Amino acid sequence: MTIRENLTTIKASLPEQVTLVAVSKTKPVADLMEAYEAGQRIFGENKIQEMTEKWEQMPKDIQWHMIGHVQSNKVKYMAPYVSLVHGVDSLKLLQEINKQAQKTDRVINCLLQIYIAEEESKFGLDENELEAILKSDAFKELNHICIKGLMGMATFTDSNDQIKKEFSRLKAIFDKYKDNKSQNTDFSVLSMGMSGDYKTAIDCGSTMVRIGSSIFGVR
Numbered sequence: 001m002t003i004r005e006n007l008t009t010i011k012a013s014l015p016e017q018v019t020l021v022a023v024s025k026t027k028p029v030a031d032l033m034e035a036y037e038a039g040q041r042i043f044g045e046n047k048i049q050e051m052t053e054k055w056e057q058m059p060k061d062i063q064w065h066m067i068g069h070v071q072s073n074k075v076k077y078m079a080p081y082v083s084l085v086h087g088v089d090s091l092k093l094l095q096e097i098n099k100q101a102q103k104t105d106r107v108i109n110c111l112l113q114i115y116i117a118e119e120e121s122k123f124g125l126d127e128n129e130l131e132a133i134l135k136s137d138a139f140k141e142l143n144h145i146c147i148k149g150l151m152g153m154a155t156f157t158d159s160n161d162q163i164k165k166e167f168s169r170l171k172a173i174f175d176k177y178k179d180n181k182s183q184n185t186d187f188s189v190l191s192m193g194m195s196g197d198y199k200t201a202i203d204c205g206s207t208m209v210r211i212g213s214s215i216f217g218v219r
């Protein structure tokens with residue numbers, strides 16, 4: 001199957017309200033261009049340097065999503081163009097994104113990453129940490145970021161029940177905050193689901209799926 005065929009098949013399987021992020025990390029620009037020619041305009045990368053190199057080379061109507069763990073000292077490289085930062089998991093990082101966004105006169109959209117998996121290795125906030133950030137005075141001062149919602153990754157497992165349980169928990173947390181609009185929060189995006197579990201994620205209420213290998217092939 002070609003990249004175009006994979007994209008067509010996946011898009012046909014997504015409900016209308018679900019946004020597809022084509023995860024292109026490690027793939028060459030030629031592969032991304034194939035997806036672009038097939039109409040894809042949202043790409044997800046997990047390294048700021050790689051994303052910036054691709055942004056420089058590719059058409060400017062692409063929305064670039066940072067889906068990986070963000071190092072504070074690299075935020076400045078993506079601040080001029082990044083469209084959504086999925087993996088924010090500390091107030092300190094939000095403050096740095098806010099600072100760099102201010103320098104380029106932008107408001108940068110972010111998702112807060114919630115820890116839902118059983119694995120020790122995954123990044124993210126727990127519910128108490130999320131609540132503490134959103135309630136803090138320091139957060140309320142950040143005028144150059146907007147929290148658009150939450151992101152999470154389920155445990156890498158064959159157990160669909162387990163995955164369902166984790167995604168449902170994230171959806172419940174999302175629902176708790178989605179009506180609380182403020183000057184820098186506007187919950188509308190729930191980013192959950194990858195190649196192996198996106199159908200389950202959609203059943204659990206995902207509004208944005210991040211799909212890599214099912215589009216571009218194994219990495």
Ligand SMILES: *Cc1c(COP(=O)(O)O)cnc(C)c1O
Pocket residue numbers: 023025046067068153193194195196210211212213214
């Ligand atoms: C790599 C990656 C994906 C895509 O994974 P696939 O299994 O290739 O679809 C989604 N989300 C994050 C955070 C990733 O790092």
